Amino acid sequence: MRSTTGWQAHGGTLRKEPISRRDLRSDDIAVRVDFCGVCHTDLHGLKAHDGESPLVPGHEFTGVVTEVGPDVTAFRVGDAVAVGNIVDSCGTCSMCAAGQENFCREFPTLTYGGKDRHDGTTTLGGFSREYVVRDKFAYPLPSGLDPAAAAPLMCAGVTVWEPLRALGVGPGMRVAVAGLGGLGHLAVKFAVALGAEVSVVSRSADRADDVMQLGARDVVVSSDTESVQASRDRFDVLIDTIPVAHDLAPYLALVAMDGTLSQVGYLGGITVEALDLLVGRKKLTSGGSGGVPATAAMLEFCAAHGLTADVEVLPSARVTEALDRLERGDVRYRFVLDLSDLG
Numbered sequence: 599m600r601s602t603t604g605w606q607a608h609g610g611t612l613r614k615e616p617i618s619r620r621d622l623r624s625d626d627i628a629v630r631v632d633f634c635g636v637c638h639t640d641l642h643g644l645k646a647h648d649g650e651s652p653l654v655p656g657h658e659f660t661g662v663v664t665e666v667g668p669d670v671t672a673f674r675v676g677d678a679v680a681v682g683n684i685v686d687s688c689g690t691c692s693m694c695a696a697g698q699e700n701f702c703r704e705f706p707t708l709t710y711g712g713k714d715r716h717d718g719t720t721t722l723g724g725f726s727r728e729y730v731v732r733d734k735f736a737y738p739l740p741s742g743l744d745p746a747a748a749a750p751l752m753c754a755g756v757t758v759w760e761p762l763r764a765l766g767v768g769p770g771m772r773v774a775v776a777g778l779g780g781l782g783h784l785a786v787k788f789a790v791a792l793g794a795e796v797s798v799v800s801r802s803a804d805r806a807d808d809v810m811q812l813g814a815r816d817v818v819v820s821s822d823t824e825s826v827q828a829s830r831d832r833f834d835v836l837i838d839t840i841p842v843a844h845d846l847a848p849y850l851a852l853v854a855m856d857g858t859l860s861q862v863g864y865l866g867g868i869t870v871e872a873l874d875l876l877v878g879r880k881k882l883t884s885g886g887s888g889g890v891p892a893t894a895a896m897l898e899f900c901a902a903h904g905l906t907a908d909v910e911v912l913p914s915a916r917v918t919e920a921l922d923r924l925e926r927g928d929v930r931y932r933f934v935l936d937l938s939d940l941g
């Protein structure tokens with residue numbers, strides 16, 4: 599085993615501690631983690647943590663390769679890489695064969711809180727100085743992308759990228775993004791770069807200026823009945839990134855005939871009135887993470903468009919502050935931890 603330092607959960611708080619990484623398998627690379635984004639899923643994970651299995655959050659990171667296994671040909675020591683929220687899959691099921699490792703029939707191995715397919719250990723995430731990952735699930739970081747601002751592309755980014763692509767978002771389409779946080783602001787940037795006409799559905803109009811800077815046209819204020827009414831049946835695609843259980847009816851009302859609401863934020867049980875789908879033949883879908891080909895395509899797209907997240911970078915010692923502020927919605931639009939303070 600190898601030893602590194604990470605931020606491990608104890609009763610909902612994170613403590614800096616030595617953690618173990620596996621010795622490299624033949625197709626593994628070791629990555630010095632430089633930057634890791636703070637996702638709302640990390641908050642959910644910390645709140646739900648029962649202490650039975652270890653928890654080191656963090657599943658969108660960038661860094662540099664420090665060692666490669668004997669069968670690795672795609673990476674060399676010194677390469678800049680990016681890793682997201684999936685680090686392995688069965689590789690043989692129909693989903694994996696189709697390049698949708700995120701939907702692996704055996705369930706993909708998650709970057710943290712997952713079960714390693716070989717040794718059964720619980721995976722520990724990127725709030726640490728080193729990560730050991732199978733080469734297939736690491737991606738070359740395009741040289742034009744800032745490593746701190748690129749880290750959130752690997753979870754927040756690809757989670758909205760895949761549905762936007764699957765729904766054919768492009769010129770002539772009207773897209774709404776509900777919840778202007780980590781996922782939401784990247785959904786806006788992607789949809790704008792793909793040529794769509796983009797609006798934001800937010801709890802307040804406070805961020806209207808920011809929204810324009812991201813390239814969106816306007817804000818639909820979800821608490822303002824008039825604002826919502828004025829945008830009825832307006833959007834071909836609505837990407838819903840709201841992190842809590844909520845009534846979908848007012849959001850479905852914003853979707854145009856034959857349009858689609860993609861619910862990627864809250865992943866628990868939801869109740870939908872069939873009539874809210876019937877009137878206008880509306881569709882409801884979801885998505886999560888991305889397959890290997892889509893993730894690579896997203897990074898290429900980002901490099902071509904100079905597109906990264908808007909980030910506030912903090913030393914990892916301030917992780918608790920980042921989580922507290924994320925919970926309060928006090929972030930524009932993603933915290934990224936600089937792990938260099940872990941040595």
Ligand SMILES: NC(=O)c1ccc[n+]([C@@H]2O[C@H](COP(=O)([O-])OP(=O)(O)OC[C@H]3O[C@@H](n4cnc5c(N)ncnc54)[C@H](OP(=O)(O)O)[C@@H]3O)[C@@H](O)[C@H]2O)c1
Nearest residue numbers: 638639757777778779780781800801840841862863886887
């Ligand atoms: N499907 C997947 O694989 C996947 C991947 C990553 C994350 N997620 C989930 O996606 C959700 C969003 O993640 P994130 O990192 O983007 O979170 P975030 O940065 O906190 O953004 C969420 C946004 O939703 C809005 N919001 C927050 N609380 C709300 C409430 N109580 N009611 C209505 N709107 C609220 C806020 O936007 P406004 O202020 O504009 O209203 C907020 O900025 C989380 O639940 C996360 O677990 C899913």
Ligand SMILES: [Zn+2]
Nearest residue numbers: 637639753754
């Ligand atoms: Zn995430």
Ligand SMILES: [Zn+2]
Nearest residue numbers: 688691694702
């Ligand atoms: Zn599979």
